Structures are given as structure tokens and as C-alpha cells.
Amino acid sequence: MPHRVRRLALVGIGLIGSSIARGARAWGLADEIVVQSRRAETVATAERLKLGDRYTTSAAEAAADADLVIVSVPVGACGAIAREIGPALKPGATVSDVGSVKLSVIRQMQPHLPESAHFVPAHPVAGTEYSGPEAGFAELFAGRYCILTPPEGANAEAVERVKAFWETLGSNVEIMAPDHHDLVLAITSHVPHLIAYNIVGTVAHLEEVTQSEVMKFAAGGFRDFTRIAASDPTMWRDVFLNNREAVLEMLGRFTEDLTALQRAIRFGDGDALFELFTRTRAIRRGIIEAGQETAAPDFGRPHGSESA
Numbered sequence: 001m002p003h004r005v006r007r008l009a010l011v012g013i014g015l016i017g018s019s020i021a022r023g024a025r026a027w028g029l030a031d032e033i034v035v036q037s038r039r040a041e042t043v044a045t046a047e048r049l050k051l052g053d054r055y056t057t058s059a060a061e062a063a064a065d066a067d068l069v070i071v072s073v074p075v076g077a078c079g080a081i082a083r084e085i086g087p088a089l090k091p092g093a094t095v096s097d098v099g100s101v102k103l104s105v106i107r108q109m110q111p112h113l114p115e116s117a118h119f120v121p122a123h124p125v126a127g128t129e130y131s132g133p134e135a136g137f138a139e140l141f142a143g144r145y146c147i148l149t150p151p152e153g154a155n156a157e158a159v160e161r162v163k164a165f166w167e168t169l170g171s172n173v174e175i176m177a178p179d180h181h182d183l184v185l186a187i188t189s190h191v192p193h194l195i196a197y198n199i200v201g202t203v204a205h206l207e208e209v210t211q212s213e214v215m216k217f218a219a220g221g222f223r224d225f226t227r228i229a230a231s232d233p234t235m236w237r238d239v240f241l242n243n244r245e246a247v248l249e250m251l252g253r254f255t256e257d258l259t260a261l262q263r264a265i266r267f268g269d270g271d272a273l274f275e276l277f278t279r280t281r282a283i284r285r286g287i288i289e290a291g292q293e294t295a296a297p298d299f300g301r302p303h304g305s306e307s308a
Contacts, residue, residue: 004028004030005165006030006067007032008029008066008070009036010035011073012071014136015140018136019141020169021052023168024169025051025138026138033053034052034053034066035056036059036062038059040057042133045134051136059085060087068165069089071097071098074234075099075101075105079108082109086112089116091116092116094120095113095120096119096120096162098122098123100243101238101239106178120154120162121148121150124141124166125145126171127231129230131231131232138169144172145174147174149177150175186250187253191247194247199225199229
């Protein structure tokens with residue numbers, strides 16, 4: 001039987017928040033779900049979708065008397081949210097988040113949370129290129145990792161409760177130091193997104209290639225870059241601004257490797273190219289073996305009758 005909270009407050013109800021709401025309902029994780037968004041129209045959409053039991057545009061109102069508060073907003077807004085909900089938190093309440101940057105979130109939020117509350121930052125490594133409450137689904141976290149980065153001195157019982165919460169939603173939970181998390185995610189997520197944004201932007205500025213040709217002849221590689229580059233611009237702007245040190249370090253490494261690749265192409269060093277492509281193919285196999293991707297052709301897209 002999963003650990004059940006009396007009142008779950010979801011501050012922010014986009015893709016991640018709405019997926020948490022659906023999962024918490026499906027697996028009986030809360031007696032009551034309070035949904036908040038600063039935009040009245042988003043709250044109205046959440047209510048139409050029946051994502052919660054109560055709805056509000058006030059983060060403080062949502063957090064009042066909640067046992068677990070999960071903040072699902074762009075990482076740049078976390079400090080303001082913590083400042084608003086801090087005075088409303090009851091003693092013993094647990095506060096968590098879902099941001100893909102952790103050191104910055106801890107620095108923003110922790111000073112505004114009372115000592116009587118427990119802070120357990122989290123990052124569900126799951127998502128799609130879609131955003132908004134209608135994009136969520138309960139199975140989003142199934143088989144995906146959720147990384148907890150409790151700050152020094154975090155309450156062990158609160159960490160276990162958050163861990164159990166995410167495990168019930170289907171996640172594989174790992175605990176990691178915040179700075180290490182930020183470095184790992186810089187290379188596995190943040191820099192790939194930056195490269196995708198840059199490549200799609202480069203194509204948009206090419207005068208020699210018309211936009212209609214890009215749409216018509218988009219091969220698998222570019223097509224999948226456009227999927228990544230379609231991600232929420234506010235969220236990703238905040239990710240890069242709040243994880244700049246790790247991103248810049250990984251970009252430096254990437255630039256060095258790209259220069260070496262450029263040199264190999266320029267001087268016809270086929271052996272170097274073959275060696276690199278062999279090593280990268282092995283990485284792909286490892287990701288499939290770890291259950292983080294499918295080996296199905298064309299990135300697992302349905303074909304023919306399967307697409308219905």
C-alpha cells in the first residue's frame with residue numbers, strides 16, 4: 001500500500017504537474033489534491049480536466065495545510081514561489097519540486113522555507129515536447145528515473161516519503177548530490193537541447209535552403225532535432241540561465257571534440273571517424289539495454305496499421 005498524504009498541493013499544473021495529478025489520482029496517493037496556477041485560464045482548464053479537488057490562483061492558498069507541496073514551475077520562478085508559500089506551510093509539511101537544475105533551485109527556495117518544513121528537491125527525468133495541463137498523462141513517469149537531491153541535513157523520513165511517492169508513480173528513484181546532478185544533466189539533457197535549438201535555428205537562417213525544402217526533405221536526424229527544439233521556451237531559458245556553470249563546462253568539452261571531428265573530416269581521417277562512430281553506437285545500445293529507449297526502427301514510431 002503506497003504512502004498516502006491527506007492533502008497534496010500542486011503549484012504549477014503544466015505537463016509535469018498535470019501528470020503528477022493524474023498519477024496521484026490513479027494510484028491513490030492523496031485524499032485531496034489542490035491545483036494551483038497563476039493564470040486563471042490554466043486553472044479553468046485543470047478544473048475542466050478534473051485534475052484536482054480544489055483550484056486556486058494563489059500558491060499560498062494551495063500550500064496552506066498541505067502535507068506535500070510539489071512546485072512545478074520554470075526553475076527561475078522557484079524562489080518567488082518559495083517566498084509566497086513559506087509563511088503558509090504547516091509544521092512538518094514537505095516541499096519538493098521537479099526542476100532539471102538543482103543547485104540553483106536549492107539556493108532560491110531554501111532561504112524562504114521555514115525550519116519546521118522539510119525540503120526534498122526532485123527531478124523526474126521524463127517529459128515530452130508538449131506543455132500545458134492537457135499534455136499530461138499518468139504513465140509519464142513509468143520506467144523513468146527520478147533523482148532526489150536532498151540538501152545537507154534533510155529529514156530522512158521526508159526523503160523516504162518523497163521517494164515512495166515517485167516510486168508509486170512508476171519512477172526508478174536515485175539520490176544524488178545537487179552539484180553532481182547538474183553536471184550529469186548538463187551533458188545528458190541540457191547541452192543536447194541547446195544543440196538542437198542551435199541546429200534548427202541555423203537551418204531557419206539558411207538562405208540557400210528554402211523552408212519548404214526543410215519541411216519536405218527533413219530526414220530522421222533533423223526531424224528529431226525539431227522535436228527537441230519544440231520544447232517549452234520559458235522552461236529551457238531558465239534551465240540554461242540557472243545551470244550556466246555546468247552547461248558551459250560541458251559545452252567547452254563538446255566544442256573541443258567537435259573541433260577534432262572537423263579536423264578528421266578536413267584531412268580525410270576515416271579511421272578516426274570510424275572509431276568515434278563505433279564508440280557512439282555502443283552508447284546507443286547501452287541506453288536501450290538500460291530501458292531508456294526502444295530498439296524498434298525509426299525511434300519506435302508506429303508504422304502502417306500501428307499508427308491508428
